[in-house]
């Protein structure tokens with residue numbers, strides 16, 4: 001088995017070739033297994049800051065190039081057609097993941113830690129990393145390369161977008177102990193700091209300004225940095241007036257959706273979002 005360092009150089013050189021050689025598939029499968037085992041990640045925290053592992057994203061893209069369309073049927077009724085390089089994972093008891101019956105799917109190349117609970121239907125895409133004690137609720141999406149920390153609750157229908165390209169773009173990152181409320185959408189590399197709470201229906205993208213009522217600041221993404229939700233922030237969906245003098249704004253009196261930090265997490269928030277231990 002190759003070391004991560006060897007895998008990295010093999011993937012980088014294969015990504016650079018127009019016509020991958022015959023053993024490219026073997027290298028890719030080794031790479032995909034390391035991803036599934038959580039030994040390599042699309043992004044990780046180094047000295048307190050998140051860094052993208054560009055080569056890991058290149059490896060995933062290589063898998064799409066190498067893959068061939070295949071029928072992946074399971075019995076008479078369920079039938080899927082996809083690239084053969086990214087089949088669904090077969091979860092076994094030894095994985096210690098609770099995969100509740102009802103139509104969920106975890107792709108090969110996604111790491112899901114022991115003790116994670118997956119409520120149906122949910123989908124965890126390739127390159128995603130879901131750490132211990134997290135709960136992925138019904139109709140939730142963990143998009144490609146998204147990094148989900150420990151004890152995160154991704155509530156029903158919460159969507160965590162995938163970021164595959166460009167390869168140097170940071171994926172969506174949800175740090176430890178975050179609650180993402182029902183129907184939230186977190187996209188385009190947004191970073192949600194530890195213990196933050198997104199009230200249901202909050203949408204965050206690179207273009208969304210985030211208004212902090214407590215600290216009196218407005219957070220925005222920049223070319224180098226994604227939108228970042230501060231640790232412990234409680235964010236709810238709000239609205240703001242359209243800037244005066246902008247087109248028809250004065251006449252129409254419209255407002256635009258905007259997320260607002262209404263407070264920082266306190267005991268009331270904790271008691272409101274507490275989950276029963278025995279449910280785990």
Ligand SMILES: CC(C)(COP(=O)(O)OP(=O)(O)OC[C@H]1O[C@@H](n2cnc3c(N)ncnc32)[C@H](O)[C@@H]1OP(=O)(O)O)[C@@H](O)C(=O)NCCC(=O)NCCS
Pocket residue numbers: 137155156180181182183197198199200234235236237262263266268269270272273
């Ligand atoms: C954010 C949330 C956790 C509330 O946190 P909290 O700390 O108890 O918040 P508070 O009740 O102290 O509210 C603080 C302020 O925000 C407002 N607020 C709270 N939640 C809000 C929401 N979802 N939308 C708009 N405003 C909200 C409150 O009215 C209050 O403002 P006010 O003082 O002007 O009245 C809760 O609203 C929420 O969305 N929980 C997630 C529910 C969910 O999706 N569960 C999924 C289970 S599958």
